[in-house]
Amino acid sequence: MTTFLSLTFAGLALGAVYFLAASGLSLIYGLMDILNFAHGMFMTLGAYAGWDLATHLPATTPSVLTFAVEVVAAIAGGALVALLTEVVFIRPLYGKPLSQVLVTIGLDLAVVALLLGGFGANSLSLPVPLWFLEATHAGSVLLPNADFIALAAGVVVLVVLEWFLRRTRFGIVIRAGVENREMVSALGVDVGRAFTLVFVIGGAMAGLAGLLYTAVFTGDLLSPLQGDGLLIFAFIVVVIGGLGSIRGSAVAAVVVGLLQDYANYYGGQHAGFSEIGNLSTVLLLALVLEVRPRGLFGRAT
Amino acid sequence: MRVPRLGLAVGVALVVLAALVPYLGLHIPAVLPGTQDVLNSAGNLSILAVSFVFGAVALGYDVLFGYTGLLSLGVVLHFATGVYVFDIALTDWHWSLAAALAITAAVGLGLALVVGAISLRVTGIAFTMVTLAFAQAFYFLIQDNPHGLTGGQDGLALSTTRLPSVLSGAVSNTRSLYWLALAFLVVAGAAVWIFIESSVGHVLVAVRDNEARVEVLGLRPFGFKLAAYTLSSLVATGAGVVYLLLIGTAVPDAVATTTLTLAIVVMVMLGGAASRGGAVTGGILYWYLESLLVKVSGQPSFAGLPAVVRVPLSQPQFLLGAIFILFVFFVPGGLAGTVARLRARRAGGSPGPGHPVTAHSVLARLVPSRSDKEAS
Amino acid sequence: MTYAIELEDVHVSLGGSHVLQGVSFRVPTGGVTALLGRNGVGKTTTLRAIMGLAPHTGTVRVLAHDTRGLAVHRVARLGVGYVPEDRDVFAGLTVAENLRLAERVEVPAYDDAFALFPDLADRLRQRAGSLSGGQQQMLAIARVLLNRWPLLVVDEPSKGLAPKLVGEVADALSRVATTSTVLLVEQNLAVVRRLAERVVVLDHGRVVHQGPVGDLDDADLARQLLGVAAAP
Ligand SMILES: Nc1ncnc2c1ncn2[C@@H]1O[C@H](COP(=O)(O)OP(=O)(O)O)[C@@H](O)[C@H]1O
Ligand SMILES: [Mg+2]
Numbered sequence: 001m002t003t004f005l006s007l008t009f010a011g012l013a014l015g016a017v018y019f020l021a022a023s024g025l026s027l028i029y030g031l032m033d034i035l036n037f038a039h040g041m042f043m044t045l046g047a048y049a050g051w052d053l054a055t056h057l058p059a060t061t062p063s064v065l066t067f068a069v070e071v072v073a074a075i076a077g078g079a080l081v082a083l084l085t086e087v088v089f090i091r092p093l094y095g096k097p098l099s100q101v102l103v104t105i106g107l108d109l110a111v112v113a114l115l116l117g118g119f120g121a122n123s124l125s126l127p128v129p130l131w132f133l134e135a136t137h138a139g140s141v142l143l144p145n146a147d148f149i150a151l152a153a154g155v156v157v158l159v160v161l162e163w164f165l166r167r168t169r170f171g172i173v174i175r176a177g178v179e180n181r182e183m184v185s186a187l188g189v190d191v192g193r194a195f196t197l198v199f200v201i202g203g204a205m206a207g208l209a210g211l212l213y214t215a216v217f218t219g220d221l222l223s224p225l226q227g228d229g230l231l232i233f234a235f236i237v238v239v240i241g242g243l244g245s246i247r248g249s250a251v252a253a254v255v256v257g258l259l260q261d262y263a264n265y266y267g268g269q270h271a272g273f274s275e276i277g278n279l280s281t282v283l284l285l286a287l288v289l290e291v292r293p294r295g296l297f298g299r300a301t
Numbered sequence: 302m303r304v305p306r307l308g309l310a311v312g313v314a315l316v317v318l319a320a321l322v323p324y325l326g327l328h329i330p331a332v333l334p335g336t337q338d339v340l341n342s343a344g345n346l347s348i349l350a351v352s353f354v355f356g357a358v359a360l361g362y363d364v365l366f367g368y369t370g371l372l373s374l375g376v377v378l379h380f381a382t383g384v385y386v387f388d389i390a391l392t393d394w395h396w397s398l399a400a401a402l403a404i405t406a407a408v409g410l411g412l413a414l415v416v417g418a419i420s421l422r423v424t425g426i427a428f429t430m431v432t433l434a435f436a437q438a439f440y441f442l443i444q445d446n447p448h449g450l451t452g453g454q455d456g457l458a459l460s461t462t463r464l465p466s467v468l469s470g471a472v473s474n475t476r477s478l479y480w481l482a483l484a485f486l487v488v489a490g491a492a493v494w495i496f497i498e499s500s501v502g503h504v505l506v507a508v509r510d511n512e513a514r515v516e517v518l519g520l521r522p523f524g525f526k527l528a529a530y531t532l533s534s535l536v537a538t539g540a541g542v543v544y545l546l547l548i549g550t551a552v553p554d555a556v557a558t559t560t561l562t563l564a565i566v567v568m569v570m571l572g573g574a575a576s577r578g579g580a581v582t583g584g585i586l587y588w589y590l591e592s593l594l595v596k597v598s599g600q601p602s603f604a605g606l607p608a609v610v611r612v613p614l615s616q617p618q619f620l621l622g623a624i625f626i627l628f629v630f631f632v633p634g635g636l637a638g639t640v641a642r643l644r645a646r647r648a649g650g651s652p653g654p655g656h657p658v659t660a661h662s663v664l665a666r667l668v669p670s671r672s673d674k675e676a677s
Numbered sequence: 678m679t680y681a682i683e684l685e686d687v688h689v690s691l692g693g694s695h696v697l698q699g700v701s702f703r704v705p706t707g708g709v710t711a712l713l714g715r716n717g718v719g720k721t722t723t724l725r726a727i728m729g730l731a732p733h734t735g736t737v738r739v740l741a742h743d744t745r746g747l748a749v750h751r752v753a754r755l756g757v758g759y760v761p762e763d764r765d766v767f768a769g770l771t772v773a774e775n776l777r778l779a780e781r782v783e784v785p786a787y788d789d790a791f792a793l794f795p796d797l798a799d800r801l802r803q804r805a806g807s808l809s810g811g812q813q814q815m816l817a818i819a820r821v822l823l824n825r826w827p828l829l830v831v832d833e834p835s836k837g838l839a840p841k842l843v844g845e846v847a848d849a850l851s852r853v854a855t856t857s858t859v860l861l862v863e864q865n866l867a868v869v870r871r872l873a874e875r876v877v878v879l880d881h882g883r884v885v886h887q888g889p890v891g892d893l894d895d896a897d898l899a900r901q902l903l904g905v906a907a908a909p
Binding site for chain 2: 108232
């Protein structure tokens with residue numbers, strides 16, 4: 001039981017990071033029909049931005065403040081890269097969704113290669129406060145502190161995003177655009193600005209996801225390839241949840257995170273099953289698509 | 302069946318020329334991808350041979366991507382199946398060559414039918430995602446080293462004891478392996494060509510252009526799409542076998558990653574989707590360029606360059622990604638599209654309705670337009 | 678005479694078929710002009726070309742501005758309210774959100790909209806997708822009234838509505854027409870007779886007749902042009 005509870009907790013934390021990675025992807029697809037392969041690079045660059053700024057701080061033992069700086073840098077870095085991507089590469093190709101997808105593929109290949117050239121494939125180490133590496137006792141259950149951070153970030157972003165989408169005019173434009181982009185512009189709304197905005201929001205969340213993934217799940221090591229690894233699971237979450245649905249992404253992220261953790265623990269101990277957690281998420285995707293091709297919360301047609 | 306005389310003649314001439322390369326000891330400075338500047342050196346022949354393998358993969362992939370309008374991201378699943386099943390049969394199980402080929406063909410066909418049938422239940426971007434997920438699952442599986450069969454991350458070196466000596470991968474056999482790769486490319490090219498020109502191929506193009514209309518005619522697109530998926534996958538599986546013979550080892554990160562999948566998409570786009578000769582040219586060119594860039598960036602003079610120049614240039618994937626982006630913006634039809642446009646201009650007229658489809662006209666169908674969405 | 682809309686030699690091709698083949702007509706400022714024609718002749722496509730939603734060649738002038746090169750939202754901001762076919766409201770948004778999305782002026786005229794469609798005022802928090810067909814149509818019209826724009830382009834507002842609702846919608850449009858120019862696509866000839874002063878008839882992607890609405894009283898002409906019985 002104790003094991004089960006700590007597994008559940010870790011699975012939820014993983015789900016929270018998946019949610020951060022997936023929700024921006026889902027919004028971008030829902031509004032613009034772009035399956036954004038550059039999202040993996042947004043995540044990687046976010047983590048590197050955090051690392052870069054933290055290593056330029058005056059050398060001390062990493063504190064909570066260090067981590068706060070990393071978070072801000074990751075969010076800003078992800079948002080900035082996403083903004084540039086949208087303005088320079090995506091906007092000139094409006095009306096050609098396939099070219100846009102292909103450009104994001106090229107960007108991802110190019111930027112990841114550049115990072116490999118610049119930093120090497122050997123993992124850099126992200127400075128994190130010592131507290132992160134410790135765990136909190138809840139009764140007999142041991143809960144890693146880092147997991148709390150991931151979970152809190154996931155919940156905060158979900159709440160803020162829901163508020164933004166429900167209550168602000170931009171949010172309404174985005175939700176309407178996901179339904180019918182053409183009609184939104186026929187009402188005199190400049191949808192192009194909404195496109196840029198969802199890229200920036202998606203990039204910010206991706207940057208945060210990349211940083212948290214490093215701080216919580218990779219033992220503080222960051223590598224140029226981590227974003228693309230995470231991207232696969234983000235894709236899986238987005239499709240299971242239903243393209244364009246934030247709530248769908250949230251639910252699917254939790255399901256995938258839990259499933260992966262349980263499968264890893266209970267199945268992964270057997271020889272030749274060390275990848276069972278990853279495999280199980282893919283099988284879940286295949287299953288969901290067979291039963292509900294539009295995903296759990298996808299719009300009906 | 303329409304036989305484009307000129308195209309066929311050019312194709313035959315190129316194949317004959319390629320077959321003669323092992324006898325051509327030409328000294329060509331700088332542009333050869335191998336370490337020696339002699340055209341028929343073992344290094345150059347081996348790189349060319351691998352480029353033929355990827356030319357064939359791209360060709361098969363284009364059946365699905367260009368001609369049928371399906372963006373699959375699962376092609377490496379079938380390529381890696383060829384690599385690994387053949388390797389496991391020979392190395393782990395010590396089967397004979399014939400038995401190894403037979404089981405590879407059987408598994409390749411079975412997997413193509415099963416994965417194709419499941420993936421094709423969904424359309425559009427969901428199809429893309431499912432194929433990607435299957436390929437990723439396969440990657441995880443071979444990483445996992447089930448029953449010690451695949452060697453996991455480290456890979457599985459091919460045991461050549463059961464192979465005839467001409468195929469054993471020793472440097473002295475580079476020529477025969479080169480011819481094998483060329484022969485495979487020719488056979489795959491012929492199979493794809495016959496398929497595309499057959500009535501099935503015509504239905505596929507019709508499916509791509511307007512699936513609803515095909516259904517109205519009383520045809521079920523599913524079967525045709527599955528046929529395209531199967532052919533495309535079998536070519537990839539066969540290419541995997543040849544690749545393994547050439548390289549001599551199976552490593553998951555070399556043969557089963559999403560990066561390789563994306564590279565194959567890039568190959569087809571560089572050459573030009575749905576055009577005769579486009580995909581194969583793109584595949585060969587891509588591998589040649591990547592190998593050349595690896596060589597150039599490894600040269601001693603290179604280390605003296607300032608970092609801003611050296612770092613990007615030392616990464617072939619960076620340059621290929623950048624070239625690809627430029628192509629998407631400025632040469633959307635790929636090389637084949639450009640050739641067609643130039644030819645049309647010389648013939649003095651705008652390309653009429655019969656002109657080779659550009660990648661854009663083909664690929665615009667892959668992503669549902671808003672009006673389609675509204676209609677659905 | 679000034680014109681709210683002018684089309685000159687407008688061509689549109691969709692999915693390989695030449696849908697509009699040189700459409701030219703003008704909509705005078707003020708009152709209702711009806712655009713008529715049988716199903717599939719290109720009426721909706723004409724309205725979409727006017728809004729910039731359908732790629733076209735030829736000249737479209739809206740409120741004296743050439744729309745060449747203008748993005749769709751810029752065309753709308755010239756002062757055009759568009760009520761699309763099949764009452765395309767945003768099903769996942771509430772009534773209030775649908776209306777808020779359409780606001781383009783400092784002080785939106787909610788009073789006008791609710792005076793015409795009091796039903797909507799009571800349902801602001803309801804999802805538009807759960808409204809009845811008639812209510813959705815009213816919402817689609819109400820949202821383009823908020824800005825008091827000088828030109829409305831309305832596509833088949835009575836399609837699929839019960840007769841009583843058709844009357845209500847027609848009432849509303851007739852009141853709107855006292856302050857705005859309306860270009861109306863409509864199959865219901867009774868509604869056309871009641872609202873429109875002028876008619877433009879399309880067939881096979883071309884204008885085949887223009888004139889006062891009284892022309893429709895010639896039963897033969899009406900049948901020939903529209904393929905429907907003209908009896909009211
Ligand atoms: N996206 C499209 N692709 C191909 N043909 C289309 C498309 N949209 C409309 N059409 C065709 O254009 C013609 C005109 O359509 P439309 O303007 O909607 O007619 P109307 O509104 O007069 O009934 C119809 O024959 C229709 O089939
Ligand atoms: Mg219509």
